[in-house]
C-alpha cells in the first residue's frame with residue numbers, strides 16, 4: 001500500500017483508500033443516475049386539523065440498480081458538491097409541475113399543492129430563474145399550487161439577491177415555505193423582509209415537544225411568530241396523536257409526519273384521495 005500510485009498519490013491507510021474509492025464510485029454512479037434518470041419522486045401528505053390532505057411534499061428517491069432505493073440525505077450533499085444539483089433539481093421541479101398539471105384536470109385532485117425542496121446552491125445559481133421559467137412554460141402548471149421550500153441558509157449571504165428571485169417568482173403566483181425553521185443560524189430580523197408564505201417547524205422540535213420544555217417553548221414562539229407575521233405554519237415530523245393534540249391546542253393547524261402518512265408513490269397518494 002506504500003507504492004506510489006499512477007497519480008503520484010500515496011495511500012498509507014487502507015481504510016482511507018477504500019473510503020476514497022467508494023466516494024469516487026458514488027460520484028460516477030450519480031452522474032449515471034442523472035443520465036439514465038434513475039430518480040423517482042415520493043409524495044408525503046400534508047393535512048389540516050381535520051386530517052384532510054391539502055397538499056404533498058415531493059421527496060426525491062434514487063432507484064439504484066444494485067442498492068435499491070436510496071434516501072436523499074445520502075446523496076443531495078454530493079450532488080451539490082458536484083454541481084449536479086442544478087440538473088437534478090430541474091428534473092424534480094419538472095416532474096412535480098407535470099404532476100400538478102395532471103392533477104389540475106381532476107376535480108378530486110386539483111386543489112392539492114405540491115411543495116418542492118430547493119437547495120440553496122440551486123437557488124443561487126445564475127440560471128435558476130430562467131431554468132424555472134422554462135419548466136413553467138413546458139408544463140403549463142397552475143403556479144399558485146406550487147410551493148418552493150427554501151432553508152434559512154439561503155439568507156445568510158447574498159440575501160437581497162435571493163429576495164429579488166423570490167419576488168420574481170411570487171409575481172407569477174409561486175409560494176414559498178421556510179423549511180427546517182429554527183435550525184439555521186440566521187437572525188429573525190430577515191423574516192419580515194422576505195416574501196414567505198409558510199413556516200415549517202422543524203421535526204427536531206416536534207419530536208420532543210411533550211418531553212422537553214425548551215422544545216415546547218421554541219414551538220410555541222414559532223407559532224406566535226408565524227401568526228404575527230401573517231404566515232401559515234405547519235409542523236413537520238408529527239408521529240403521535242399526543243403531539244398533534246398539543247400542536248392543535250397551541251394553534252398549529254397543519255401537519256406533516258408519519259402519523260398521517262409516509263412519503264409514497266403518486267399512485268398511493270391518488271389512492272388516498274380515493275380517485276380509483
Ligand code: C2E
Pocket residue numbers: 044058059060071072073076089092117118119179180203236237238239256257258259263
Ligand atoms: P426535509 O425537506 O426536511 O424533508 C423531511 C424529511 O423527513 C423526509 O426525509 C421525510 O421522509 C422525513 N419525515 C417526514 N415525516 C417524518 C416523521 O414523522 N418522522 C421522521 N423521523 N421523519 C419524517 P427524506 O425524504 O429522507 O429527505 C431528507 C432530506 O433530503 C429532506 O429533508 C430535504 O432536505 C432533502 N431532499 C429531499 N428531496 C429533495 C429534493 O428534491 N431536492 C433537494 N434539494 N433536497 C431534497
Ligand code: CA
Pocket residue numbers: 057117149179
Ligand atoms: Ca422540505
Ligand code: CA
Pocket residue numbers: 179180200202203236
Ligand atoms: Ca424539513
Ligand code: CA
Pocket residue numbers: 180
Ligand atoms: Ca431537513
